[in-house]
Amino acid sequence: MTAAARRALTDWTFVAPILAAVILVLSWGKDLNYGVAAVVGAFLVAAVLAAVHHAEVVAERVGEPFGSLVLAVAVTVIEVALIVTLMVTGDENKTATLARDTVFAAVMITLNGIVGLSLLTAALRRRVATFNAEGSGGALATVATLATLSLVFPTFTTSEPGPRFSGSQLAFAAVASLGLYLLFVLVQTVRHRDDFLPVDADKNVIEGDLTETHGEAPSVRQAWRALVLLLVALIGVVGLAKVDSPAIEDGVKAAGFPHSAVGVVIALLVLLPETLAAVRSARRGRVQISLNLGYGSAMASIGLTIPVIALASIWLEGPLVLGLEPTQMVLLALSVVVGVLTVVPGRATLLQAGVHLALLSAFIFLALNP
DSSP: OOHHHHHHHHOHHHHHHHHHHHHHHHHTTOOOOHHHHHHHHHHHHHHHHHHHHHHHHHHHHHOTTHHHHHHHHHHHHHHHHHHHHHHHHSOHHHHTTHHHHHHHHHHHIIIIIIHHHHHHHHHHHHSSEEOOHHHHHHHHHHHHHHHIIIIIHHHHOOSSSSSOOOHHHHHHHHHHHHHHHHHHHHIIIIITGGGGSOBOTTOOBOOSOSSOOOOSOOOHHHHHHHHHHHHHHHHHHHHHHHHHHHHHHHHHHHHTOOTHHHHHHHHHHHTHHHHHHHHHHHHTTOHHHHHHHHHHHHHHHHHHHHHHHHHHTTTOOSOOOOOOOHHHHHHHHHHHHHHHHHHTTSEEOHHHHHHHHHHHHHHHHHHHOO
C-alpha cells in the first residue's frame, strides 16, 4: 500500500462518505429498530461534515461564485430525487403535499435559518456583517418570484379544485421556474459576477480570505477527488435521511405532531451541509458567500424541483398539491419583507440576525403545532 493510500484511509473525510454509502446499501428497505436508527443517524452526521469539507475544497479550486453553486445544486438535485422516490413509494394521501411541504421548508430554512445564522456569526465576530446589496437583492427578488409563481398562485387559481395547478398551469410554472433559475445563474457567474463576491467594510470586493490562508489552491486531481467524495457524501446524507425517516415518523407520531413535520425534519438534515458551510464562511468574514449559499439553495429548491415534479406527475398517480396554506403564505410574505429590509443597506447587525432566527423558530413551531 502506498503512502498516499494510507493517508487516504486514515483521513476521516475520505472514509466517512464511503462508510455512509455502505451503511445506506446495507440498511436500504429494511425496518430499523431505534438502536440501529441511532447508528444510521451517526453516519448521517459524519457524512454531513465530510460534505462540507469537500465542498470547500471544490470551491477553493473553482473560485467564487461558482463554488457556492456546487453545494447548492448538488444537494438540491439529490433532494429532488428523494422527493420523487418518496412520492412513488409512499401513500398517495400523505405524498400529495410532500413536494410543497419539502420545498417550503427548504425556502424557510434557507431564507431565515442559513441567512440568520450567518449574520449572527459575522455580527458576533465583527459587530457588523457586510455584504453586496446588489447581488443579494437580486437573489432575494428571484426567490420571492419563484416562490410566488410555484407555491402561492396554486392557492388562487380556479381551473382545478383546491390549491392545485391544472396541467397547463403546472407546465408554465415549471418552464418559468427553470428559465428564471438559469437566468440567475448566468447573471451570477458571468454577466455580474462581482455582485456576488465578498466585500469588506468599505464595500471593496475581496478575492481572498479575510482571516485564513489556505496556501496554494487544490490541484485539479484533488478537486476532482473532492467532487466525487462530495457527491458520495450527499447521496449518503439524503439516502440515510430517507432510511431514518420511518424512525423519525414514529417519533413525530408518538409526540403528537402532524405528519408534515417529517418533511421539516428531513429538510433540516438535508440542508445541514449548506448551513455549516455558510456559517464557516461567515466566520471568515465572507458573508456574501453565506448569502449566496442561502438564497442559491432556495432558488435551486424551487427552480429544479418544480420542473422535475411536473415531469414526474405525468406518470405519478394521485393529486399534486402545491398551494400554500394561509399560515404558510403569511410566513413566506413576512420572510421576504424582512429579507428585503436586511439586504438593502448592505450591512446587518445582531438585530437582523435575531429577526430572521425568530421567523425560523415561528415556522418550526407552527409546523409542529399548526
